[in-house]
Structures are given as C-alpha cells and as structure tokens.
Amino acid sequence: MxxxxxxxxxxxxxxxxxxxxxxxxxxxxxxxxxxxxxxxxxxxxxxxxxxxxxxxxxxxxxxxxxxxxxxxxxxxxxxxxxxxxxxxxxxxxxxxxxxxxxxxTSSDEIDTLLASFWCAFASRPTSAAARISAAEKQQLLIRWQLPTDYTMKELQKRWRQLALQHHPDKNGSDSEFKVIKHEYEQLKKNCSIRNN
Known part of the structure; x- marks a missing residue:
C-alpha cells in the first residue's frame, strides 16, 4: 500500500x-x-x-x-x-x-516494544563510575519504593512522583532534585522487561 x-x-x-x-x-x-x-x-x-x-x-x-x-x-x-x-x-x-x-499493533505489544527499547537504551555500556553494586541497588529500590523486578513503566511513574515532590519549583531543593535524577539514571540501567 x-x-x-x-x-x-x-x-x-x-x-x-x-x-x-x-x-x-x-x-x-x-x-x-x-x-x-x-x-x-x-x-x-x-x-x-x-x-x-x-x-x-x-x-x-x-x-x-x-x-x-x-x-x-x-x-x-x-x-x-x-x-x-x-x-x-x-x-x-x-x-x-x-x-x-x-x-x-496492540497496546500490550507497544508496551513490550517500549520496555525493550528503554532497557536496551539504558543497558548500553557505561563507565565503571556509573555502575552500582547489588547492595546499592537494593537501597535505591527501598528508597524509591519499587519491587525488585520493576519495569521501566513503574520506574518512570515513580520518577515523575519524586521529581514533582523534590523539584526546586515545588519546595524541593536543587541538590535533592539532582540526587533523585542521578538515582533515576542508575535505576534505568537495571530495568526489567516484564510487561506490567
């Protein structure tokens, strides 16, 4: 066509x-x-x-x-x-x-494609300084209130919640916001490809 x-x-x-x-x-x-x-x-x-x-x-x-x-x-x-x-x-x-x-394509297939894309994007080679240990990851998961096998969709939702809460324009501080942003980048590199 x-x-x-x-x-x-x-x-x-x-x-x-x-x-x-x-x-x-x-x-x-x-x-x-x-x-x-x-x-x-x-x-x-x-x-x-x-x-x-x-x-x-x-x-x-x-x-x-x-x-x-x-x-x-x-x-x-x-x-x-x-x-x-x-x-x-x-x-x-x-x-x-x-x-x-x-x-x-169905909504479920689109979610799977997006999750796969973002996980591949996030898992591209990183410097040694950007990698975190299993213990550090576990601490972040607790702090972010995420399950161990979180998906990119769950992480993005939680990121938006925390970003709004800690943004300097919303009574947060610039340093708090930068920490949250850094943690978000670290967690993106460890996402799961689970659909929901």
Whole structure:
C-alpha cells in the first residue's frame, strides 16, 4: 500500500535534507487525518511514528539508486550522491516498518516494544563510575519504593512522583532534585522487561 505521507515528506526533505523522526512528525501535524489515528494515546503515537517510518522507507526505495535516504531515529538525511549498494544491506527495521500488519499493533505489544527499547537504551555500556553494586541497588529500590523486578513503566511513574515532590519549583531543593535524577539514571540501567 502506498503511504499518503510520501509526497509530503519528500517535499520537506527537498527543502531541508536533514531531519529527526519526531521533528518530521511535528511538521506533519497540520494534516488532520494524521493527528487522530487512535483513541489510545500510546497507540496514536505508535501509529503516527509507524506512518512516518513506513513513508521514509518507501521513499528510500523509490529514490534509490539516484539518491540515498539515510534513515535513523535521530538522523534522517537525503544525500544527492548515494554510496554503492547502500540499499542492498538487510535491515530488520526497514522490514518491520514496511510490513503493514504492524500498523495495528496492540497496546500490550507497544508496551513490550517500549520496555525493550528503554532497557536496551539504558543497558548500553557505561563507565565503571556509573555502575552500582547489588547492595546499592537494593537501597535505591527501598528508597524509591519499587519491587525488585520493576519495569521501566513503574520506574518512570515513580520518577515523575519524586521529581514533582523534590523539584526546586515545588519546595524541593536543587541538590535533592539532582540526587533523585542521578538515582533515576542508575535505576534505568537495571530495568526489567516484564510487561506490567
């Protein structure tokens, strides 16, 4: 199925060849059919992102071999002179977004995808100074009132509660807030991929 956003995105890329997925999505919000794709806010966001990524990958195939469209979440770039065989590599993300069956993903699957993404993001290599011992982690879990097998969703909810409580604008102190933020970063690196 041909994505209706391809022409819109192509025009944006002609005028400005470098984008990010979220900036492209924001630029496309003037399209009324693009704003309300689902009543569930998580699914709406997922569907918007899916349509943008699907359009980008379809456009990538249409432009090749004359132009190269590099696609990454934080860097989308239209290149006038493509490198040799740039589209021949296998790309699991491209395969995922070109499969229209993924557009109607369930809320549970979206939660799992997000949890998996954030856990992978949080578990990227860190310096020795950023790592915590099992005892330190246990103390943080008690202080944050989290279960041992907490999920990213549980951690984010607790973070928002503590951030509001300790923020300098809400009668907290700057030093308290910085401690909470640091602890949050440490706990993100140890999340579970449990769904709920």
């Amino acid at each position: 041909l994505n209706p956003l391809i022409d819109e995105i192509f025009e944006l890329l002609i005028n400005k060849p470098v984008w990010q997925v979220h900036t492209l999505a924001n630029e496309l919000t003037h399209l009324t059919q693009f704003n309300n794709l689902d009543d569930d806010p998580q699914r709406n966001l997922f569907k918007r992102n899916f349509l943008v990524m699907n359009a980008l990958y379809q456009l990538q195939q249409q432009l090749y071999p004359d132009k190269q469209l590099n696609i990454a979440t934080l860097h989308i770039e239209l290149i006038e002179e493509p490198s040799v065989n740039s589209l021949c590599k296998t790309d699991a993300l491209r395969d995922y977004y070109l499969d229209w069956r993924h557009y109607d």
